[in-house]
Amino acid sequence: MLLQLSTWQEIEDYLKRSRTVVVPIGSNEQHGPTGLLGTDFLCPEIIAHEASRRPEADLLVAPTFAVGMAQHHLGFPGSISLRPTTFIAALTDWTRSLAGHGFERIYFLNGHGGNVATIEAAFSEIYAEASFDRRHAGFALKLRNWWDLKGVMPLANRLFPTGHGSHATPSEIAVTQWAYPDSIKAANYAPQVAPTGPIREALDFRARYPDGRMGSDPGQATPEKGGELVALAVRELIAEVEAFGREAGPG
Numbered sequence: 689m690l691l692q693l694s695t696w697q698e699i700e701d702y703l704k705r706s707r708t709v710v711v712p713i714g715s716n717e718q719h720g721p722t723g724l725l726g727t728d729f730l731c732p733e734i735i736a737h738e739a740s741r742r743p744e745a746d747l748l749v750a751p752t753f754a755v756g757m758a759q760h761h762l763g764f765p766g767s768i769s770l771r772p773t774t775f776i777a778a779l780t781d782w783t784r785s786l787a788g789h790g791f792e793r794i795y796f797l798n799g800h801g802g803n804v805a806t807i808e809a810a811f812s813e814i815y816a817e818a819s820f821d822r823r824h825a826g827f828a829l830k831l832r833n834w835w836d837l838k839g840v841m842p843l844a845n846r847l848f849p850t851g852h853g854s855h856a857t858p859s860e861i862a863v864t865q866w867a868y869p870d871s872i873k874a875a876n877y878a879p880q881v882a883p884t885g886p887i888r889e890a891l892d893f894r895a896r897y898p899d900g901r902m903g904s905d906p907g908q909a910t911p912e913k914g915g916e917l918v919a920l921a922v923r924e925l926i927a928e929v930e931a932f933g934r935e936a937g938p939g
Contacts, residue, residue: 689740691750699789702748707792708933710749710925711782712736713807714799715756718764720856720882720901721875722909724864725766728800729754731860732834734867735921736797745926753782753796756803760887763894772806779810787827793933795830797925801854802887807831830932835859837924840917847913851881853904855897859917861906866914881905 691699691709714729724730733752740747757775761767770778786794796807811829818825835841844852844859852858865872882901887893 689746689748690737691748699748703790706746706748706933707790708748708795708929709786709791709793710736710739710747710795710797710929711753711786712749712799713753713756713796713803715758715761715769715803716754717758717761717767717769717800718900719861720904720906721877721899722873722906723856723861723900724868724871724873726754727856727860727864728756728758730799730867731863732797732799734863735834735918735925738918739922739925739929742922742926745930747926747929750782750786753779756800757806758800758802760802760890760893761900763890764900772809775803775806776810776813779807780814783810783814783827783829787825792827793830793935794827795832795929795932798831798833799860801833804831804833828932828935832928834921834925837921837928839924840921843917843920847916848905848908851903851905851908853882853902854884855902855904856882856900856906857904858906858909858913862909862911862914863917864914865909865911866918869911872911875907877901877905877907880907 712732714732716725719727729752736749739745740749755768757772758767758769848858882904884903885896
């Protein structure tokens with residue numbers, strides 16, 4: 689069930705049987721010569737939407753939070769970033785909106801490692817409001833990177849034992865190839881496996897990683913491998929969200 693394709697009455701009815709919602713969150717940033725700019729928000733969106741179609745899962749998925757903290761990619765055309773402070777403010781307002789309707793378990797499925805520190809800071813800011821007022825927040829927040837779902841990274845390592853890297857990885861490229869086969873790109877990589885190193889500001893990043901990759905060889909990606917990753921991630925997402933929804937406590 690997708691929130692954006694539902695009416696307010698349908699969401700009101702959903703809240704009578706569940707107080708859990710999944711929010712795909714990521715980034716719009718360069719992913720090397722063959723990676724789609726939307727890769728980091730498309731991966732969690734693909735997985736969450738596929739999970740919502742499973743008849744055994746009564747899963748509500750919110751609209752995708754598609755722009756995140758990607759300032760270090762701004763040296764590449766098409767990348768869009770929020771400042772960390774803007775990102776925290778937007779996350780706070782999304783959470784307040786959902787919690788105000790009665791959602792008690794808000795699960796963020798993330799697709800961009802650069803978001804993690806800011807999302808966790810946002811969670812701390814949100815919880816601090818209740819802490820200083822000496823009251824229960826009334827809701828719980830959870831962050832999970834899609835590649836950290838149970839078994840997903842071991843599968844990625846088996847599928848891509850070398851040249852997986854940390855940005856423009858073959859696993860994330862494969863997921864988007866599976867979902868968008870008409871958008872598959874090809875390139876001659878030089879070197880085949882990209883260099884790796886620190887992440888700082890945009891011009892430094894562009895100089896260190898001229899084609900945008902970090903330690904990766906995305907030429908190994910195939911739609912079939914992406915389908916394997918999606919199938920496993922969907923199964924584990926459903927199980928984890930169901931467990932989150934059953935958590936005891938006032939929130």
